[in-house]
Amino acid sequence: MSFEFRLLKTDSNSKARLGELYTPHGKIETPIFMPVGTQATVKTMTPEELKEVGAQIILSNTYHLYLRPGHELIKKAGGLHSFMNWDRPILTDSGGFQVFSLSDLREITEEGVTFRSHIDGSYHFISPEKAIEIQMALGADIIMAFDECPPYPADYDYVKESLKRTTRWLKRCKEAHTRKDQALFGIIQGGMYKDLREESVKETTEVDLPGYAIGGLSVGEPKDIMYDILEYTTSLLPVDKPRYLMGVGTPEDLIEGVLRGVDMFDCVLPTRIARNGSVFTKFGQMTVRNAKYEADFTPLDPYCDCYTCRNYTRAYIRHLIKRNEILGLRLTTYHNLYFLLKLMERIREAIREDKFLEYREEFYRQYKGKI
Amino acid sequence: MSFEFRLLKTDSNSKARLGELYTPHGKIETPIFMPVGTQATVKTMTPEELKEVGAQIILSNTYHLYLRPGHELIKKAGGLHSFMNWDRPILTDSGGFQVFSLSDLREITEEGVTFRSHIDGSYHFISPEKAIEIQMALGADIIMAFDECPPYPADYDYVKESLKRTTRWLKRCKEAHTRKDQALFGIIQGGMYKDLREESVKETTEVDLPGYAIGGLSVGEPKDIMYDILEYTTSLLPVDKPRYLMGVGTPEDLIEGVLRGVDMFDCVLPTRIARNGSVFTKFGQMTVRNAKYEADFTPLDPYCDCYTCRNYTRAYIRHLIKRNEILGLRLTTYHNLYFLLKLMERIREAIREDKFLEYREEFYRQYKGKI
Numbered sequence: 001m002s003f004e005f006r007l008l009k010t011d012s013n014s015k016a017r018l019g020e021l022y023t024p025h026g027k028i029e030t031p032i033f034m035p036v037g038t039q040a041t042v043k044t045m046t047p048e049e050l051k052e053v054g055a056q057i058i059l060s061n062t063y064h065l066y067l068r069p070g071h072e073l074i075k076k077a078g079g080l081h082s083f084m085n086w087d088r089p090i091l092t093d094s095g096g097f098q099v100f101s102l103s104d105l106r107e108i109t110e111e112g113v114t115f116r117s118h119i120d121g122s123y124h125f126i127s128p129e130k131a132i133e134i135q136m137a138l139g140a141d142i143i144m145a146f147d148e149c150p151p152y153p154a155d156y157d158y159v160k161e162s163l164k165r166t167t168r169w170l171k172r173c174k175e176a177h178t179r180k181d182q183a184l185f186g187i188i189q190g191g192m193y194k195d196l197r198e199e200s201v202k203e204t205t206e207v208d209l210p211g212y213a214i215g216g217l218s219v220g221e222p223k224d225i226m227y228d229i230l231e232y233t234t235s236l237l238p239v240d241k242p243r244y245l246m247g248v249g250t251p252e253d254l255i256e257g258v259l260r261g262v263d264m265f266d267c268v269l270p271t272r273i274a275r276n277g278s279v280f281t282k283f284g285q286m287t288v289r290n291a292k293y294e295a296d297f298t299p300l301d302p303y304c305d306c307y308t309c310r311n312y313t314r315a316y317i318r319h320l321i322k323r324n325e326i327l328g329l330r331l332t333t334y335h336n337l338y339f340l341l342k343l344m345e346r347i348r349e350a351i352r353e354d355k356f357l358e359y360r361e362e363f364y365r366q367y368k369g370k371i
Numbered sequence: 372m373s374f375e376f377r378l379l380k381t382d383s384n385s386k387a388r389l390g391e392l393y394t395p396h397g398k399i400e401t402p403i404f405m406p407v408g409t410q411a412t413v414k415t416m417t418p419e420e421l422k423e424v425g426a427q428i429i430l431s432n433t434y435h436l437y438l439r440p441g442h443e444l445i446k447k448a449g450g451l452h453s454f455m456n457w458d459r460p461i462l463t464d465s466g467g468f469q470v471f472s473l474s475d476l477r478e479i480t481e482e483g484v485t486f487r488s489h490i491d492g493s494y495h496f497i498s499p500e501k502a503i504e505i506q507m508a509l510g511a512d513i514i515m516a517f518d519e520c521p522p523y524p525a526d527y528d529y530v531k532e533s534l535k536r537t538t539r540w541l542k543r544c545k546e547a548h549t550r551k552d553q554a555l556f557g558i559i560q561g562g563m564y565k566d567l568r569e570e571s572v573k574e575t576t577e578v579d580l581p582g583y584a585i586g587g588l589s590v591g592e593p594k595d596i597m598y599d600i601l602e603y604t605t606s607l608l609p610v611d612k613p614r615y616l617m618g619v620g621t622p623e624d625l626i627e628g629v630l631r632g633v634d635m636f637d638c639v640l641p642t643r644i645a646r647n648g649s650v651f652t653k654f655g656q657m658t659v660r661n662a663k664y665e666a667d668f669t670p671l672d673p674y675c676d677c678y679t680c681r682n683y684t685r686a687y688i689r690h691l692i693k694r695n696e697i698l699g700l701r702l703t704t705y706h707n708l709y710f711l712l713k714l715m716e717r718i719r720e721a722i723r724e725d726k727f728l729e730y731r732e733e734f735y736r737q738y739k740g741k742i
Contacts, residue, residue, distance in 0.1 A: 040690065044697040069665070069690045077668055077686060085682050294440070297448055311456050315448060319411065319440045326415045326697055 003141070003183040003210050005242045011356045015234065015261035018351040021242055023089040023141035024181045025081065026056075030242060030263040031351075033254060033344045034059045034091060035337050036271065040074070040084045043271050044326070044333045047086045052307070053334060054341035057089040057141075059266045062134050063098030067117055067124075071137040079139030091266070092140040094131045094173075096147045096187075097215070097247070108148065110165065128172040136179050144213060145173040147187040152220040159191035160199075167203040174207055183210040185244060191216055192225055194232050201236040212237055213244040214262070218253070227256055234261040251280060251343055251367060255360050258347055270340050274332035277321040280339040284371035288332065293318045306338040374512075374554040374581050376613045382727045386605065386632035389722040392613055394460040394512035395552045396452065397427075401613060401634040402722075404625060404715050405430045405462060406708050407642065411445070411455045414642050415697070415704045418457045423678070424705060425712035428460040428512075430637045433505050434469030438488055438495075442508040450510030462637070463511040465502045465544075467518045467558075468586070468618070479519065481536065499543040507550050515584060516544040518558040523591040530562035531570075538574040545578055554581040556615060562587055563596055565603050572607040583608055584615040585633070589624070598627055605632040622651060622714055622738060626731050629718055641711050645703035648692040651710040655742035659703065664689045671702075677709035 004022040011017070019030040035042045035050065038061045042050055050058065060080060065071060077083035080090055099106060103115035103124075112127030126134075131146035147166040150159050170186050177184050186204040190196035204212060214233050217226050230245065237243055242263045248254070249267020257265060270280070277289035281301035288300060299309035300317065308317075308331040320328025350359035375393040382388070390401040406413045406421065409432045413421055421429065431451060436442060448454035451461055470477060474486035474495075483498030497505075502517035518537040521530050541557050548555050557575040561567035575583060585604050588597050601616065608614055613634040619625070620638020628636060641651070648660030652672035659671060670680035671688065679688075679702040691699025714734075721730035 039694050039696055040687070041696050041698045044701075046698065046701070068694065069686070073666060073686065076666060077684065083684075083687055085687070295444060295447060313448065313454075315440075315444065316411070316454055316456070323410050323439065325410060325412050326700060327412045327417065329697060330415075330417070330701075 002181055005211065005240065007240060009351065010239075011351045012354045013357050014259055016258045016347070016351045016356040017261055017263060018348055019242065019263055021263075023057075023183070025087060025089040025141050028056045028089055029348055031254075031258045031344055031347055032056055032264055033249065033340050034264065034266040035341075036061075036266055036268045037084070037086075038268070039064050039068070040080060042337075043275065044330045045337070047084070049334060050086070050337070051088070053338040054345065055088070055337065057091060058086065059091045059093065060084075060138070060140065061098060062092050062095035062131060062138065063102065065092075065138060066095060066126075066134050067119060071134045075137040075139075079137075081139065089142070090138075090140040091142040092135050092138050092144065093246075094135065094144040094146040094187075095126055096131070096144075097149050099126060100149055108165075110168070112146075128169040129176040132173050132176040132184075136177070136182070139179075140182065142183045142185060142211070143177070145170045145184060145186050147189060147215055149189065149216050149219065150191055152192065154191055156191075156193055156196070159189070159193060159196055163189040163196055163200045163203075167200070167207075170204060170207055174209070185209060185211040185213050187213045187215040187246070188233055188237075189216045190233075192221055192229055194229065197229060197233045198236060201233060205238060209241070211242040211244060213246050213264075215246050217245065218248045227260065230257065230262070231260045237261075249340065251340065251363075252369070254340065254343060255347065255363060258351075258356070259360065270336035271333050274336045275329045277318070277328075277332065279332050279335055281371070282366050284368040286371050288314050288318050289321055290318075300332070300335050301339070304335065304339065304342075306335050306342075308332070308335040308338075373552055376582065376611065378611060380722065381610075382722045383725045384728050385630055387629045387718070387722045387727040388632055388634060389719055390613065390634055392634075394428075394554070396458060396460040396512050399427045399460055400719055402625075402629045402715055402718055403427055403635055404620065404711050405635065405637040406712075407432075407637055407639045408455070408457075409639070410435050410439070411451060413708075414646065415701045416708070418455070420705060421457070421708070422459070424709040425716065426459070426708065428462060429457065430462045430464065431455075431509070431511065432469060433463050433466035433502060433509065433515075434473070436463075436509060437466060437497075437505050438490060442505040446508040446510075450508075452510065460513070461509075461511040462513040463506050463509050463515065464617075465506065465515040465517040465558075466497055467502070467515075468520050470497060471520055479536075481539070483517075499540040500547040503544050503547040503555075507548070507553070510550075511553065513554045513556060513582070514548070516541045516555060516557050518560060518586055520560065520587050520590070521562055523563065525562050527562075527564055527567070530560070530564060530567055534560040534567055534571045534574075538571070538578075541575060541578055545580070556580060556582040556584050558584045558586040558617070559604055559608075560587045561604075563592055563600055565600065568600060568604045569607060572604060576609060580612070582613040582615060584617050584635075586617050588616065589619045598631065601628065601633070602631045608632075620711065622711065622734075623740070625711065625714060626718070626734060629722075629727070630731065641707035642704050645707045646700050648689070648699075648703065650703050650706055652742070653737050655739040657742050659685050659689050660692050661689075671706050672710070675706065675710065675713075677706050677713075679703070679706040679709075
C-alpha cells in the first residue's frame with residue numbers, strides 16, 4: 001500500500017509522538033504543520049520557496065477549487081500536483097468547513113448541502129459522494145470526509161444530531177472513494193461535549209481508515225476548553241493512526257497540540273497575519289507595520305536565519321508593507337512559514353531526545369504571545 | 372574615476388552600438404534595459420530573481436522615495452543599495468517627470484517647482500539643488516538632472532522656454548552635485564521640434580557630463596514622430612557618451628531605439644502589463660487572462676526557457692491572475708523581464724557579430740504586436 005503511518009516513539013514524559021507518514025508523493029515527518037494553499041497556491045510562495053522553508057506537505061481547499069477553476073479543469077491538467085507544480089504530498093479538505101462558514105443560504109438534508117457560492121451567488125449541491133468525486137479529481141494524497149462543523153456555541157441536541165449525520169456521511173464517503181492512491185481521513189466532531197466526542201470517536205473509528213482528524217475545535221471557544229476537549233479526544237483515538245487537528249496554527253497551539261498527542265496541523269494564520277504585516281519572533285508575535293519600526297534596521301527576528309531575516313530590515317519590510325508592495329508580503333510570509341516549520345522541526349528533535357517538556361518550558365520562557 | 376563608458380563598436384550597417392558602462396557597483400553591458408523599482412522594489416521581485424532574469428542595473432524613483440519613506444531614512448539605512456538589498460548599479464531619476472505627471476497644483480518658477488503630493492495633498496518644493504540633495508542621500512550610481520518634461524502636444528514657445536529653464540537647472544544640478552561616486556546625466560528636451568532638440572543638445576552637451584538622456588519622447592506622440600525625433604537627436608549627441616532614452620520599453624521600441632543609437636532604456640511597461648495578465652511572447656504580446664487560455668496547458672511562451680515557462684501553464688497562470696493570487700503576478704513579471712532582458716542580450720550579440728539588421732528583420736517576421 002502506498003500509504004502508511006509509522007509511530008516511531010512517544011515522549012517518555014508526555015503524550016507527544018514522533019512518526020512518519022508515507023504517501024505516494026513521499027514521506028512526511030510528524031508532528032508536522034501543513035501550510036495552506038487555498039486556491040492551488042500557498043499565497044505569495046513558489047513551490048521551491050515552500051521547500052526552502054521546510055514544507056513537507058501542503059493543504060488545499062476543495063470548496064474553492066470546485067468553484068474556481070473547477071475540479072474537472074484540474075483533472076484535465078493531470079491533477080492538482082501537476083496543475084500547481086508541487087511534487088510533494090497534498091491534503092485536501094472536503095469542503096465541508098467552507099460550505100458551512102463561507103457560503104450563503106445553505107440547506108442541510110440527509111442527502112447533502114445546498115449552498116450559494118460566496119463569489120457569485122450561484123447555487124450548488126455537495127453531497128458526501130460529490131465531495132469525494134471532487135477530491136478524486138484533484139488527486140491529493142490525503143483527502144477528508146465530508147462533515148458538518150457546528151459553530152460555537154451550539155446546543156447539545158444539535159451537535160449530537162450533527163455528528164450522527166457526519167458519521168453516516170463518512171460511510172457514504174468511504175463507499176464512494178475508489179482511488180487506491182489516496183488516504184481518506186474521517187473527522188471527529190462532538191463540539192465541546194465530552195460524551196459526544198466519545199460517541200464520535202467510537203463511531204468514526206469503527207470505520208477503518210488510515211487516519212483521523214479532530215474537527216470543530218478552535219472555532220471561538222476559550223483555550224482551556226479547547227485543550228481539555230482535545231486532550232480527552234486524543235486519549236480515545238487509536239495510537240497507530242495519525243491524528244490531525246484541523247485549523248490550528250499559533251505557535252502555542254502547535255506546542256499544546258503536540259503535548260496532547262496530535263501529529264498534524266494546518267492553519268491559514270501564519271500566511272494571513274503575514275499579509276497584515278504581523279510576524280512571529282522568538283519573543284512573540286509582532287506587527288512590523290507599526291510606526292516604531294520605521295527606522296529599525298534589525299531583522300524581523302534577530303534569532304532567525306531564514307532568507308528574510310538574513311537579508312532585510314524591519315524598516316525596509318515596514319516600508320514595503322505600508323506601500324502594499326508584494327515583496328513585503330512575500331518576505332513576511334516566507335519568514336512566518338519558516339518560523340512555524342522550524343518550530344515543528346525542533347519539536348520533533350525534542351521528542352526524539354525525550355526532552356519535549358523541557359523544550360516547551362524553554363519556548364514559553366521566551367515567547368510571550370503578542371508583543 | 373569610478374565611472375567610465377567604453378564604446379566597443381558600432382554596427383557596420385546601422386547606428387546600433389555595443390558598449391560597457393563601469394560604475395561603483397559593477398559593469399553594465401549596453402544596450403541595456405533597466406527594470407523599474409519605483410518604491411525601492413521592482414514590483415513582486417527579489418534581488419536574486421532580478422539577477423536570474425539578467426538585470427544588470429535597475430531604476431528607482433526620487434519622487435516616490437522622497438515622499439515615502441523619505442530620503443533621510445534611506446540615507447540612515449546606508450543608502451538605497453543597502454536599504455533594498457541590491458548590490459548592482461542603480462539609476463535614480465530626478466523626480467522631475469513625476470512632479471509634472473503625478474502631482475497636483477504645481478507651480479513652476481525659476482527657483483523650482485511647488486507641488487502637492489499625489490498621496491496626501493501635502494505641499495512640497497523641489498528645486499534642482501533639492502533633487503540632487505535627495506539623490507545624493509539615496510546614493511544611486513547614476514543620477515539625473517532635474518528637468519521639465521513638457522506634455523504632447525505642447526506649443527513651440529512653451530517648449531523653448533521650458534528647455535532653456537531645464538538647461539539652467541542642469542547647471543545648478545551640476546553645481547550642487549558633490550558626490551564623486553555618482554555620475555550625473557543631463558536630459559535633452561525640445562519636444563517634437565527638431566530645432567529645439569538641436570538647441571537642447573547643444574546647450575546640454577556644453578555642460579561636460581558622463582552621459583546624456585533623451586527625455587520628452589513616448590509621451591503620446593505618434594510612433595513615426597517619436598522615431599524621427601529620436602534619430603535626429605542621437606545624430607547630434609557625442610559618440611563617446613552613453614545615451615539613455617527615458618521611459619521606453621516595448622520590444623519594438625527597444626529595437627528601434629538601438630537602431631537609432633540608444634544605449635540605455637527604462638520602462639514600467641513589462642512589470643505593469645504583467646500585473647494585468649499580459650505577457651510578451653515570440654509572436655507578440657498576449658493577454659493570458661483571456662478565457663481562451665482557460666484550459667491551455669502550454670507555457671506562456673513555448674520558445675522561452677525562463678523559470679515561469681519551464682514550470683507553469685497558461686491555464687494555471689490564468690487561474691492565479693483571475694483569483695488575484697500574488698504568485699500569478701510574480702510569474703508574469705518574471706517572464707516579461709526575462710523576455711526583455713534576453714532580447715537585449717540577443718541584440719548585443721547581433722551587434723557584436725554585425726548582424727543587427729538581420730536580427731531586427733527576423734524579430735519582426737515573428738513578433739506581431741498585440742496578439
